[in-house]
Amino acid sequence: MAEQEVSGWKKWVEESGEQVNFLGAFFRNVFTGGFEWNEFVRQCYQIGYRSFTLVGITSFIMGVVLTLQSRPTLVKFGANSMLPLMVSVSIIREIGPVITALICAGKISSGIGAELGSMKVTEQIDAMEVSGANPMQYLVVTRILATTLMIPLLTLLGDAIGLFGSFLAVNISDHMSWMLYFNKCLKAISFSDLLPAFTKTIFFGFAIGFIGCYKGFNSNKGTESVGIAANSAVVNASLWIFFLDVVAVQLSQILFY
């Protein structure tokens, strides 16, 4: 048992070292010439546009549900006019970024892990490498940068759709005009809410792309490893999102409040 524990720790330390190496290789390749613009744009389309519907639907439902769940409690205290304030702060500060990132971890990180994993299994990455091309630059740099750019944008869109969902939910039982609702929302949100929330989504995006690429690029040979790569990409990316969220919340508490 003790030996197994040691071996588990050893494996964890080894993998952490490999991840640091992979991170180093990523940064080296970002700053060397020959950036793959076409592939980067293609990945932005795949990651951003293709995930928009899912993020939009989820955010809309999230806005509706959050409003419907919160309303009875606020009504009890006669504070139903505070509903837009509460919903907008919740969505923008926390729920929007985290839910969007988790959805993208499930969709994008697993997709990248499976795609690169199957490329590894079918020797496509090896073929790229032995041809003298740079698979790190073509496959990894483009995907990580695309997720780093697109997740914050998806989160902004998701937040807006979530607030729209909340507006509709408010109007199920009360009447509030569009202008009044959004005025209340905007009054409730300050720069210190927006900046940390937006900044953390950049790190979420990076984690989603990085974990997906790392797991796919380093998957073993054999079809089973494609599934393992996809699965562990989702699990690890989700854990990293929660971990980064805790750090971001602590830092924003120190810096902004």
Add this chain to the structure above:
Amino acid sequence: MERIKKEIEPKSNEIVVDMEDVRLGFGEKIVLKRVNLKLKRGENLVILGRSGQGKSVAIKCIVGMLTQDEGSVKVFGDEVSEKNETELKELRTRIGFLFQSGALYDSMSVRENLEFPLTRVLRMREQDELDKNVDEVLEAVGLKDAIDKMPSDLSGGMRKRVGLARTLIVKPEIMLYDEPTTGLDPITSREISELIMQMQKKYKTSSIIITHDMECARITADRILVLDNGEFIAEGSYKELESSDKKIVRSFFK
């Protein structure tokens, strides 16, 4: 086929690949015990051996995908393991590697697969030039009509042909074939073997061909090496090895 063989330039004595006493293991498993191999310019060298004997491992050392534990692997006179990343990349542009599966990039069409090494390795940018090279190499492998198809639309033999075209498009001096006819029917296998010979004539390459397919070995080999248990146990022409006194060597020819 004999005619094609004779038309190929006479072999020079220049050694383009020189492996000396190469030893390589993974953990406790020693895959290559003591491998010695010399490939002359213009020569077609076939490596025979049972599965898991380290044939693919040996050729992966030549392109620097694996590094030997002991011994030396020299390509064009330079030690591969001593090369830095840039030098290794440069070396790899002079070596073509055809993978068993063809290893076509699934997300790209045939045209994009062929343009990939031209734009990334040779830094070719002009579309006219790209089209000319793509057309030329596709015509050579007899697949001009497949230019806009996706790899998933191609048969096994066609994938191998496109894989071969993609490797040859950068005009390598050495070609490494990892089981080029595995998984193909006898007729397509023969076509691929003949294509290898035609390409060698056209592009004047030196080749190492790993195969289990004796028909492929018969068509392509100038010289055959038999790898068993991590070392070469026999060397000679097809005819010489056919009547070898070693049972394991003869068993390949049955």
